[in-house]
Amino acid sequence: MKKYNIAIVGATGLVGSTFIKVMEEYGIEVNNLYLYASSKSEGKIINYMGKEYTVIDLAKAKFDNVDFALFSAGGAISGEYAPKFRDGGAIVIDNSSFFRMYDECPLIVPEINIGDYSFDKRLIANPNCSTIQSVLPLYYLDLEYNVKRVVYTTYQAVAGSGMKGINDLRSAKEGKGYSFYPYDISKTCIPEIDSFLDNHYTKEEMKMVNETRKILHKNFPIAATCIRVPVECSHGVVIQAEFEKEIDIESAIKALEGKEGIKVVDDIYNHGYPVSTMATGNDLVYVGRIRKDLSCVNGLIFYTVADNVRKGAASNAVQIMLKIIKEKESK
Ligand SMILES: NC(=O)c1ccc[n+]([C@@H]2O[C@H](COP(=O)([O-])OP(=O)(O)OC[C@H]3O[C@@H](n4cnc5c(N)ncnc54)[C@H](OP(=O)(O)O)[C@@H]3O)[C@@H](O)[C@H]2O)c1
Incomplete structure (x- = not known):
């Protein structure tokens, strides 16, 4: 080079x-x-x-x-x-x-x-950090099963707010107070990331909606809820996705396993699923907790974790x- x-x-x-x-x-x-x-x-x-x-x-x-x-x-x-x-x-x-x-x-x-x-x-x-780790597995599934509707729920680490977020969590943990987040992030999750819009979604939530469509070049129904959690680094995102074609756990794993940027961790009886400590410090999007969505036809629910400062x-x-x-x- x-x-x-x-x-x-x-x-x-x-x-x-x-x-x-x-x-x-x-x-x-x-x-x-x-x-x-x-x-x-x-x-x-x-x-x-x-x-x-x-x-x-x-x-x-x-x-x-x-x-x-x-x-x-x-x-x-x-x-x-x-x-x-x-x-x-x-x-x-x-x-x-x-x-x-x-x-x-x-x-x-x-x-x-x-x-x-x-x-x-x-x-x-x-793209936005939560969007990247969500859209990558969705893309591989969409190639084979044609995604038609998505709901995201995020569990976002304080590193997503930069050093100010990390310092607020550390200070609150040490009992030295907090000033950046509206509540003590060491003791609670906060369902407010970026500012609220007229439709009662936050800007962060609408970023996930609009960016997913732009990256995938598709215009399907999608909604997001973004939550800040007391974790220093690496976001989690629960993804509920509905597809045109029939999909199950095995076919979803087959569509994801070995794909560039993805690591499937789905060994539930041995506590095998993505966690933040697994992702922090590397560039993979971890995917696990893969199961059928019982609330719709051809639906899948899964969980992704990635280092928001690195891959995000x-x-x-x-x-x-x-x-x-x-x-x-x-x-
Ligand atoms: N943290 C994440 O996970 C994440 C993920 C995706 C995207 N982003 C985006 O990346 C950007 C930076 O985020 P961060 O978390 O790295 O924030 P950060 O830790 O607060 O760093 C901000 C950087 O911007 C520089 N800066 C601030 N004002 C400046 C000015 N007037 N002129 C030149 N440089 C200036 C700072 O320099 P000084 O040190 O001299 O102040 C520092 O280098 C933001 O747009 C954020 O939305 C962050």
């Missing part, structure tokens, strides 16, 4: 530092690495593959001479700066929700729809970059 010029915007944050970790693990050598954050982080030193890099204030960024720009500094920063990097010639992969529903921005889970990318659509959006954000973005590089270099 050639060496590229890579910019990371939000390099000091939870997702940004995980970009760096994942790129190092994947052995991605760089030509130049530009690490951007806010002015308060300017001058910080970050090590990448044995070399020290100095964090630069994003306000001082140069937009040319960048091949890939990975963004994780929040929607407002993406809205302002991602088009500048794109117009300077970079392929941009943005982790915020800002561009996800723009027609001209592909929304990509690399195992599913890397084909939605083209150089004239090079501002790419990374940083690793998905790095995997998109690697697939694009592979395609570029094969020409």
Whole structure:
């Protein structure tokens, strides 16, 4: 693989530092690495593959001479700066929700729809963390059984709120109080993620609805309920899906097992099912508790768990970059 010029915007944050970790693990050598954050982080030193890099204030960024720009500094920063990097010639992969529903921005889970990318659509959006781990198994099942209706219920870790969420859980656990969530997250689940909309769903819930349809290129009925839970990292999602074709436990396992990005863990009598500690630190979407939905015809209920900071954000973005590089270099 050639060496590229890579910019990371939000390099000091939870997702940004995980970009760096994942790129190092994947052995991605760089030509130049530009690490951007806010002015308060300017001058910080970050090590990448044995070399020290100095964090630069994003306000001082140069937009040319960048091949890939990975963004994780929040929607407002993406809205302002991602088009500048794109117009300077970079392929941009943005982790915020800002561009996800723009027609001209592909929304990509690399195992599913890397084909939605083209150089004239090079501002790419990374989907919501809960969407990624839900849509990947759905995609493999849809290929064979044709999904026609879905209901999601999430159990989302505090890492989904960045360092602020992790610090609130840790502080509450130590009896030092809480300030970020509206309730003590160490003692309760909170059925409110992102702000409420006029239809009484939250923005997070509607992200899952709209993004699933965009990634699968299908417009079927779908609803979601998103709940924050007292877990540090790795989200769980219960998925109730109805299909056109008859489906059972064995056929569902067959459709999922061995597929790129998926690990089936479904050995119930030996406590074999996905748990957060299994997923934290790696890039797989774990699927288990697979059973028929007794409330409808051709329905399936299953549970997925994935590391929301890795497959739900940083690793998905790095995997998109690697697939694009592979395609570029094969020409
Ligand atoms: N956490 C997750 O699981 C997850 C999953 C999917 C998507 N995302 C998205 O990824 C983004 C970052 O999330 P996070 O969890 O990594 O948050 P975080 O830990 O709070 O990190 C935020 C990053 O943005 C930088 N930043 C803030 N204001 C800036 C400014 N004015 N100019 C330049 N850089 C600025 C921060 O730099 P300083 O350190 O200098 O302040 C830091 O590097 C958000 O859009 C979030 O929605 C997060």
